[in-house]
Amino acid sequence: MSTAALLVIGNEILSGKVRDTNSAYLSVELRKLGVDLERILTIPDVIDLIATETRAMSDAYDFVFTSGGIGPTHDDLTMDGVAAAFDLDIMLNQSMVDRMERHSKVPINDAMKKMAMIPDGADVLDVGGLWFPVVVVNNVHIFPGIPELFEKKFDSIRDRFSGVPFQLRRIYVRENESEIAEILNALLREFSELMLGSYPKINEQDYRVLLTLESRDPEYLKRATDTLVSRLPADAIFKIE
Amino acid sequence: MSTAALLVIGNEILSGKVRDTNSAYLSVELRKLGVDLERILTIPDVIDLIATETRAMSDAYDFVFTSGGIGPTHDDLTMDGVAAAFDLDIMLNQSMVDRMERHSKVPINDAMKKMAMIPDGADVLDVGGLWFPVVVVNNVHIFPGIPELFEKKFDSIRDRFSGVPFQLRRIYVRENESEIAEILNALLREFSELMLGSYPKINEQDYRVLLTLESRDPEYLKRATDTLVSRLPADAIFKIE
Numbered sequence: 488m489s490t491a492a493l494l495v496i497g498n499e500i501l502s503g504k505v506r507d508t509n510s511a512y513l514s515v516e517l518r519k520l521g522v523d524l525e526r527i528l529t530i531p532d533v534i535d536l537i538a539t540e541t542r543a544m545s546d547a548y549d550f551v552f553t554s555g556g557i558g559p560t561h562d563d564l565t566m567d568g569v570a571a572a573f574d575l576d577i578m579l580n581q582s583m584v585d586r587m588e589r590h591s592k593v594p595i596n597d598a599m600k601k602m603a604m605i606p607d608g609a610d611v612l613d614v615g616g617l618w619f620p621v622v623v624v625n626n627v628h629i630f631p632g633i634p635e636l637f638e639k640k641f642d643s644i645r646d647r648f649s650g651v652p653f654q655l656r657r658i659y660v661r662e663n664e665s666e667i668a669e670i671l672n673a674l675l676r677e678f679s680e681l682m683l684g685s686y687p688k689i690n691e692q693d694y695r696v697l698l699t700l701e702s703r704d705p706e707y708l709k710r711a712t713d714t715l716v717s718r719l720p721a722d723a724i725f726k727i728e
Numbered sequence: 729m730s731t732a733a734l735l736v737i738g739n740e741i742l743s744g745k746v747r748d749t750n751s752a753y754l755s756v757e758l759r760k761l762g763v764d765l766e767r768i769l770t771i772p773d774v775i776d777l778i779a780t781e782t783r784a785m786s787d788a789y790d791f792v793f794t795s796g797g798i799g800p801t802h803d804d805l806t807m808d809g810v811a812a813a814f815d816l817d818i819m820l821n822q823s824m825v826d827r828m829e830r831h832s833k834v835p836i837n838d839a840m841k842k843m844a845m846i847p848d849g850a851d852v853l854d855v856g857g858l859w860f861p862v863v864v865v866n867n868v869h870i871f872p873g874i875p876e877l878f879e880k881k882f883d884s885i886r887d888r889f890s891g892v893p894f895q896l897r898r899i900y901v902r903e904n905e906s907e908i909a910e911i912l913n914a915l916l917r918e919f920s921e922l923m924l925g926s927y928p929k930i931n932e933q934d935y936r937v938l939l940t941l942e943s944r945d946p947e948y949l950k951r952a953t954d955t956l957v958s959r960l961p962a963d964a965i966f967k968i969e
Contacts, residue, residue: 499925501765502894503756504940510770515744524742529751529768559909560926561916598909635930653743668800668839675802684740685801689876699745 488703489650491517492526492544496537496556496565497632500529509554509630509637516641521650521703522550532556537568545572545627550648552641555632557622559598569624570606578607583620590618614643653682653701656712659694659725663687667696670718678711680704694725729944730891732758733767733785737778737797737806738873741770750795750871750878757882762891762944763791773797778809786813786868791889793882796873798863800839810865811847819848824861831859855884894923894942897953900935900966904928908937911959919952921945935966 493513499505510527517524525548530536537556544551556565570577583603587595595603602619605611610623621640622629628644630637660667664687675683684699700715702708716724734754740746751768758765766789771777778797785792797806811818824844828836836844843860846852851864862881863870869885871878901908905928916924925940941956943949957965 495768498923499927499940501755501768502923502942503752503759503765504896504925505927506752511744511747514742518744524744525772527736527742527768527770531766558926558928559906561909561913562924562926596906596910598906601909602906633928633930655745665800665837665839665843668802668842669837672802682739682743683803684745685799685803686740686746687799687874689874699740701743 489522489549489648490547491522491524491550491552491648492528492548493524494537494540494544494551494553495527495529495632496532496553496568497529498531498562500555501531505632507554508634509632512634512638513552513554513641516645517648519652520645520648521652522648523650532562532564534564534568534571537565538571541569541572541627545625549626551627553627553629554637555630557602557629557631559601563601565629566605566622569627569629572627573606573624575606575608575624577604579603580605580609580611582611586613586618586620612644614640617643651703653703654705654708656700656708657726657728658698658700658712658715658719659727660696660698660719660723661694661725662696662720662723664696667719667723670715671698674711674715674718677714678707680707681711730763730790730889731788732763732765732791732793732889733789734765734769735778735781735785735792735794736768736770736873737773737794737809738770739772739803741796742772746873748795749875750873753875753879754793754795754882757886758889760893761886761889762893763889764891773803773805775805775809775812778806779812782810782813782868786866790867792868794868794870795878796871798843798870798872800842804842806870807846807863810868810870813868814847814865816847816849816865818845820844821846821850821852823852827854827859827861853885855881858884892944894944895946895949897941897949898967898969899939899941899953899956899960900968901937901939901960901964902935902966903937903961903964905937908960908964911956912939915952915956915959918955919948921948922952 500507612621682701686697853862923942927938
């Protein structure tokens with residue numbers, strides 16, 4: 488199975504000025520691909536921090552994604568941080584300058600040139616008709632923070648990431664969570680490989696708990712689901728999906 | 729100044745089944761209070777991980793908040809993880825049992841009793857008329873993952889956290905970010921204490937970049953804002969807030 492981690496870089500998220508939607512997007516998309524997202528970390532725009540956390544994630548997970556900090560301004564420090572993570576120099580990448588000039592049709596200014604300063608030896612992947620490529624350093628994939636671009640770029644290279652997707656069943660239950668907790672615990676003792684989620688809902692009319700059952704093995708999931716359904720009080724089940 | 733970190737605990741967030749809104753809520757509220765949120769980390773429901781990350785955050789920041797993992801089911805492991813972080817035992821807290829029984833009016837079952845198992849010596853804060861209190865271990869504040877409860881509980885104890893709030897100005901600019909980047913960099917050389925944010929927007933009709941200027945010193949902020957406005961091309965400014 489493949490694992491992944493996401494590093495969100497940006498004071499604007501931590502200070503509540505901008506709401507991070509890339510984490511939620513990536514968690515859903517990686518799940519569909521069968522990649523286990525195991526860590527999401529949001530940190531400020533500080534080179535040393537970016538370096539330390541990028542390196543730790545790169546060592547611990549198969550795929551690392553970064554979000555944010557690759558624009559032309561002073562607070563865009565992701566390229567410097569990722570370079571420092573792997574003791575690489577930051578170099579002007581001529582193929583990126585060429586792409587920018589083709590796109591803008593005029594010579595690029597210093598601020599744009601800053602965006603073409605990337606870790607030495609990085610891979611540069613052209614994606615989805617966008618003028619700015621995805622830069623990849625070892626297993627670290629560098630994405631912009633702007634949600635529209637993050638999503639478009641990820642979508643363009645999603646085929647690089649894959650595993651065996653999880654199958655999911657949902658059971659909506661009318662009882663309180665504390666009333667079914669013992670049934671759930673017994674189920675898990677029998678189906679130790681099952682991923683079982685139990686989520687109380689406060690503002691729903693028709694049910695009080697959403698149960699999710701997941702496995703990569705459809706047969707196993709079916710047996711676990713059937714077992715659970717047979718043990719819940721019949722009138723406790725509002726809906727099964 | 730006070731600093732803070734948030735630990736979000738839950739497979740449901742990482743797997744994209746539930747969208748985390750507590751991070752965004754807390755970032756906005758702490759900002760209003762003048763507390764610097766410096767780290768948001770989302771991890772799976774694994775005791776050792778919860779323990780390691782809680783301890784690291786507790787050592788590094790003034791206030792730590794956890795979100796999720798305190799219900800009655802098998803995957804609710806936050807209390808165990810926080811206890812392990814500080815080498816504390818998990819004990820049945822009689823005052824919490826009493827609260828539950830007063831609320832439910834009948835003897836509580838084993839699943840509910842699990843929710844009253846908390847780290848030995850923890851503080852138990854009654855909040856906002858809710859039957860379930862906020863549990864505090866050293867500087868770690870343990871909150872539920874359900875957004876309505878997270879928000880209500882935080883709101884009830886917000887007075888415990890405070891600092892000097894930031895003042896914020898926003899300038900909406902019609903130019904591309906790369907065209908004003910050098911003006912911004914020059915501004916920061918003069919106003920090195922200024923927090924300057926620059927956020928390109930793709931889908932806005934009237935402007936291309938939102939600039940945010942922040943400082944805890946209103947005078948300093950005013951001087952920085954006036955300086956920047958005087959240097960931007962007059963027709964580049966769409967709006968100042």
